[in-house]
Amino acid sequence: MKRKVGKPIGQEFFNRPTLVVAEELLGQYLCRQIEGETERHIITEVEAYDGQEDKACHAHKGKTQRNQVMFGPAGQWYVYLCYGMHWLLNIVTGPEEYPAAVLFRGLQTTTGPGRLTKCLQINSDQNEKPALPDSGLWLEASALNICKEDISRTPRIGIDYAGSPWVEAPYRFILKI
DNA sequence: TAAGTGATCTCT
DNA sequence: GAGATCACTTAA
Numbered sequence: 292m293k294r295k296v297g298k299p300i301g302q303e304f305f306n307r308p309t310l311v312v313a314e315e316l317l318g319q320y321l322c323r324q325i326e327g328e329t330e331r332h333i334i335t336e337v338e339a340y341d342g343q344e345d346k347a348c349h350a351h352k353g354k355t356q357r358n359q360v361m362f363g364p365a366g367q368w369y370v371y372l373c374y375g376m377h378w379l380l381n382i383v384t385g386p387e388e389y390p391a392a393v394l395f396r397g398l399q400t401t402t403g404p405g406r407l408t409k410c411l412q413i414n415s416d417q418n419e420k421p422a423l424p425d426s427g428l429w430l431e432a433s434a435l436n437i438c439k440e441d442i443s444r445t446p447r448i449g450i451d452y453a454g455s456p457w458v459e460a461p462y463r464f465i466l467k468i
Numbered sequence: 469t470a471a472g473t474g475a476t477c478t479c480t
Numbered sequence: 481g482a483g484a485t486c487a488c489t490t491a492a
Contacts, residue, residue: 477483
């Protein structure tokens with residue numbers, strides 16, 4: 292898909308298969324505006340959560356108040372509290388009524404999904420908002436040219452309960468830098 | 469390696 | 481309403 296460097300990434304980018312979106316997000320910018328200052332961080336690690344069939348996906352038991360945003364249109368943030376202290380940031384992908392999202396696990400400047408949101412001052416205020424500059428949190432295409440050789444794929448973290456084949460599914464994407 | 473932490477979900 | 485669970489981090 293064509294992306295213009297320095298332009299916000301729009302909904303059409305996210306309204307595609309979750310695994311494709313996850314892989315292509317590597318190397319792009321996650322942008323955050325705080326008190327008038329804009330920060331840009333290269334995305335280095337993401338995980339895909341793909342639909343109701345995926346037992347590791349929050350939506351696998353159906354729609355609830357928490358996960359309903361995943362059933363909505365692509366390109367909106369899904370932010371939730373994990374282990375009572377960490378906000379985790381996801382972007383909704385795929386068509387409406389297909390619950391899927393990509394979890395942001397790491398940036399060039401931070402490691403770990405909980406520290407990422409702490410660093411960018413992300414909390415439930417961003418939940419269900421569109422990923423556009425108006426919301427203060429959005430994505431931009433970078434000038435980096437990512438090759439297949441630059442990407443590692445591994446199973447996802449912290450989802451041992453999901454069982455086979457979801458435990459071992461290589462839905463985690465890491466940029467080797 | 470284990471504890472901290474609290475929203476969410478499932479079962480009464 | 482109560483109890484279990486949980487896409488993590490930190491300090492030891």
